[in-house]
Amino acid sequence: MHIQDYWLILAFFVLVLVPAPFLGRYIFRVMEGHKTLLSPVLLPIERFCYRLAGVDSQAEQDWKGYSTALLMFTLACLIGLFAILMLQGRLGLNPEHIAGMDWPLALNTAVSFVTNTNWQAYSGEASLSYFSQMLGLGVQNFVSPAVGLAVLVVFCRGIARRSSNSIGNFWVDMTRGVLYVLLPFCLLLALFLVWQGVPQSFMAYVHAKTLLGADQSIPLGPAASQIAIKQLGTNGGGFFGVNSAHPFENPTAWSNLVEMASIILIPAALLFTFGHYVKDLRQSRALLASMLILFVAGFAVTLYAELQPNPALAALPIEQSGAFEGKESRLGIAASALWAVATTAASNGSVNAMHDSFSALGGMIPMLNMMLGEVIFGGVGAGLYGMLLFVLITVFLAGLMIGRTPEYLGKKLEAREVRLLVMTLLVMPVGVLVFGALGVSLPGPAMSISNPGAHGFSQVLYAYTSGTANNGSAFAGFGANTPYHDVMIALAMLLGRFGFILPILAIAGSLAAKKSAPQDGNSFPTHGPLFVTLLTMVILLVGGLTFLPALALGPIAEHLTLLQGF
Template sequence: MTTDLGQFALYCAILLACAPLLGGYMYRVYSGQRVLLSPVFKPVEKVIYRICGIDAQASQHWSRYAVTLLAFNAAGWVLLFAILRLQHLLPWNPAGLAPMSSDLAFNTAVSFVTNTNWQAYGGETSLSYFSQMVGLTMQNFVSASTGMAVAVAVIRGFAGRKVRDLGNFHVDMTRGVLYILLPLSIIAAIFLMSQGVPQNLNSYVDATTLEGTKQVLAQGPAASQIAIKQLGTNGGGFFNVNSSHPYENPTALSNLLQMVYILLIPAAFCFLFGKMVNDKRQGIAIFAVMAVLFVGGFAATYSAEKAGNALLTNSSKIIADPGNMEGKETRFGILNSTLWATATTAASNGSVNAMHDSLTPLGGMVTMLNMQLGEIVYGGVGAGFYGMLLFVVLTVFIAGLMVGRTPEYLGKKIEAREIKLAVLAILTMPIGILVFGALSATVPVAMTAVQDAGPHGLSEILYAYSSATGNNGSAFAGFGAGMPFHTTLQGIAMLLGRYGFIIPILAIAGSLGTKNVVPVSGGTFPTHGPLFVTLLIAVILIVGGLTFFPALALGPIAEHFAMLAGIAY
């Protein structure tokens, strides 16, 4: 317990120390100021813009920004789809793996382009090294940088005074990759290799075990992909079981680094925001909201897993301490597994170091709720922050209604257009989760994917569609998502969850950018104090709670009480 608290405190301290520094650095990068790496990357940037015929000086209207982004993502999708379908003809395929089926390739390409990284396949049994490196690692970078670019553009709109344009997508995207993602990935990849994460192009190794049987050890260029999968809140593992695989996450230190990387950029965005709107308190207020929800979620998951599985803890033949170890690794134990589970679902990362399907009912519910709230508790890189801004808009609107005043945020009047767009975006979560989930629970062929009987079966469906729509990518992996019904519907949910947020929030930013700033007066509702923080937390929980409580009651909550009553299914 003491060491558990100590580990949690250490994790929080590292994040608190690093996030403001990175936020400041990102501010300089995105505003085009000179940074330490400029002498290296400035010339590279210029070459890229020349090759691609990009006018780096041209600033884009929000609609142009969105269309440019969509075109780039579409090109990336086509490229990845082609690689997955043709991997048997491409190099670096020592295990001789066959091409992916078309529905699975559709799902996988959508998954990686939308920064979801849901994996309906097992890495070591389905993908060649070429597909992993050239196909997936590349999308790990650019899908992350796309989300970051959108967030930066959106903040420009919120911060700007009578500006028509939000910046240049290509420039933001390129800078995000070169100055932020690439250097941090290189550091992490080197550290991970030192801890034992493989990075080679060797064939799988045949070993003869001590008892004389044969064991095939999968290999590959894993470290380079794992570094960016954590940093970019991608989460798509190199191996089937993601970061619970001892090659993917061999030590306590590799685990700590990966956990820090999961929340690093999302947390840094709060401080970047403070700098861009020239009022640090605004960023800190949002950081505080995220921190409260994060710590609360962690405490709930941790205590549920520590209490263990009530169906087993009363047996005289079982030492129940340290808690529910099904699906967890010895080297991580309860603390590191639950801290990771909270971080990865709060951050739309989706990598796992323990199997979420085997979490206790309440532990599993928190991870699900994190996603259902809209992936805004730090959230995905960029995506979490612009998602949170939607709730900010909604909160100042509600506060305005309470006092009968036109709502304002950062001096900008929030009007009907912004509210309509915000509600439109927030509605994508219930559509993707509840509507698609209900469809899956009623179509017989879809139900064959469900592994567990009883309420846990519903939880598996809910989790799958929460993960896809929230662009998280983690799974209750007993759910057989590999069938065409789900690969297709999940693909649609991922697209909805990504672009159903990006387009409305860019439109809001575009509209706010053109507005003038109203001077602060006695009637202005301050958006940096504890009152606002409390109100924002309440709005998030009420919207999320009202929307998803009925479904959660039938799934994890019902399962929890069944477990306490000694019922197994």
Template sequence: MAADAVLLLAVYLTALLLLAQPLGRLLTGLIHDRTLPGTAGTERAIWRLCGISDGDMNWRQYLAAVLAFNLLGIVMLFAILMLQGSLPLNPQGLSGLSWHLALNTAISFVSNTNWQAYAGESTLSHFSTMMGLTVQNFLSAATGFAVLFALIRGFARHATDKLGNAWRDLTRTTLFVLLPLSLLTALLMVSQGVPQNLSPYLTFTTLEGVQQTLPMGPVASQEAIKMLGVNGGGLFNANSAHPFENPTALTNFVQMLAMLLIPAALCLAFGRAIRDTRQGHTVLWAMLTMFVVAAAVVMWAEVDGNPHLAAYGADSALNWEGKESRFGILQSALFAVITTAASSGAVNAMHDSFTALGGLVPLWLMQIGEVVFGGVGSGLYGMLMNVLLAVFVAGLMIGRTPEYLGKKIGVPEMKMTAIAILIAPTLVLLGTAWAMMTDAGQAGIFNPGPHGFTEVLYALTSVANNNGSAFAGLSANTPFYNLLLGAAMLIGRFAPIIPVLAIAGSLASRPTQPASVGTLPTHGALFVGLIIGTVLLVGALTFIPSLALGPIIEHLQ
């Protein structure tokens, strides 16, 4: 089993890094604000049609454009979900959602979280899926691209207050990166048997003589961007454990590749954009190191089995509970690590059925801020906040002013960095405490004791870090949880963007200093260790007490 695990990881990471190279080169041109060959006419037509200026923006203008764009997305998606019963492409005659579920879902998909407090096949029409959810899967990923591009330009530019144009970045990444990749992925999915139609649901009689309904819909098109955009929300309640979303071992492997493809490529593009590929490789190696360790721990925990089963005389050699036999334990464990490392939230196994340690690692990957690859754009700009913190700590140790990529890191930048890093932990801990202290919060917990606490902690961790996966034992479709989790998603997604863009604007206005003898090298194995140490230290200090009340005590019982 150990050899199988090593082989699986080796093949996966080799394929990932090979595919990330050409995509990283393409993204470098977009960061440099270059028009891709053959696309200038399309861009000009879009500017004229929309009546927008393509002039460069300062950080405040960039922020206003991003926030207004996403606010409009929430309003539009909320309206679609509320009016679903009156809209076309609704062959099952499904009614509109309750106002609190519609609001939660609208915030969820616009914020790239894709938390789903409903079963998709029994709740949403084809129109809501295509024109509502799938559209926002593209646009939320494009938002992450845009914010990251602005931050990288802040490092690369000097003596200017301009960070590019938000509308230009949103358009280019949607039309020329996400759409082509999604089209290719969707065609591959269809070739493997994933449905793509607008048909009514099919009813048939099984061999046992029982009537069963097969849900239909535009599955392949959403499945592609669900993975590439690191969104995670599927058409079916079982998500990628459903055979219509993920029918074969090939589609499972492709989905795992798709989730980390863009985040890995962005690390390489970052190094090229600042004209020092070593910097991008350093960040990538820090992510890969934490990822491999996390994958190894989850694989070991699930292969080692569930010790609680032995007490009942059951076979506890392997933890098969909640897993699809067509994927096996190792692929299910790797998928769980990828989806929580990448802020995707898609699942091909039930995380609630993992062992205590097997469930702790995905929870921890989210709690450290979704910086081990993370979401499209958001993962790298989150990691760069930790890099700035690491540089600051190192500067204190050697008695020098912190400096990164030739830019002095002053008090304003460190204040913004601290705010960006602390927003998600604050939401998680306060939200969990509120849920545990109220009757409405406790009413949604199906499992007593430490596991029930972990379900609430997992939910708040997932939404505050824009992941969207869940421990299934929590009844989340209530006004209390829809509003609490919706607020956490909204703040967790958009509040950190403010300090990130403020840092970008501040750095862009500063001159670039040449490296000197006393400059701290921000590449190589030593700095990789410093980045990992910073991420782990912040995560440990923040969440060890809450983890001790949940998965740790559950494991020790």
């Protein structure tokens, strides 16, 4: 660790935590239709969108209507994007004459971007036209986090409202999320990134003769605009194949800091948005504390593991320092470890170093972060609604312990809500363990593994964890682009997205309909250190314990083998 590493870590937390309360309040005001600084510019655009769509912005939906609207919109996005990817060879804006994708890859990619996963089984500079990048993927980068945000505010309203059948209007929530929350910040971030060196151009690739006379093709494209939303919308799908390790995607230490902070910026702010909905910011701070504990613990382990020399190289006449395979010089080990933890804590999935080449334990923490269900900050909206599920489970368990009907912020949890909660608990195990077990057991799919031994198992485990958790990062040596994995990971992504969203909308609907129980002195407080401890333990036990055997077979086995010297 050098002095600049401490500055980097400090700057990261300042950039994430200082704006959070203000941005959180702003998002609350936007989503509830209050006037904000940007209203004079954006309100006419917003109204135009509703007129075009024939939407009455004052009319609210019940949870079933809201779910239907959300599903119809997702379906339209899925079909539209699938068609664009298949037909990109004929759609123009394609100076490199890139052909259409095969259907399994197009399906995988379409599902991936519609579910805010951004798993990439292709390399952008070689497989996508500018048309597909901008009008296909770029659009989903905006609307998929806005859908997550919409579901979150519905959950907040469910807790905050009393005896109400309606929970909001999907079209309004989604549109406001894009217009007021994502677009303005993306515009600023994109310009900052161009300043740092990210290309933003529609020209064809430039042909250069290198100093020694070789041919070099310099890829360009509207990269900065796409990278900005990729970071802010917890999308993670790189413009270039190697994502933010690419010097065009992440040119300097400063671009790296800002891209990294952008991953967590909105998820951290949403904690405060929640606090404004339930009119109790102590709740926000309690959840923030729990997330920070898990984040810092994971970061400490990853950083420590990455700084250790690789025992397999101990006998060689080389500098015995931390793992540098797959990492960039201008970023270094600390920035790579911090990014890896941030991108998997939030369901972003962009990378600035290759996780496949991380030390065994350094690669395990990103996996564990995803296995916990992406609740440590998590995706835009998705992280906090996942966290709130854990809160409800904690409240339920605490209720069992003290022998009272569990209640959260005045809302009683009854059989129906608990049944729905348990459903969401099954999503990660099914996606990771069942699909993952198939992936390693079937002879054909197991051919995609590129590293021998325990690490090969980790590659499959990582792929299905990333898909189900809607993260999108990878142990990228894994040959993901086979028809089998394209389709199965697409299924895992759909399961991971809608296996949470639909039960959550149902819970929100049922909570909104309840009366608020008076909070007497006997109810279990959900903002103190005791609750934070309990919640953190529940996340680790309920979320993590399921996966301990799998982790023991993968990264832990690899770590022990390396220490043994094979």
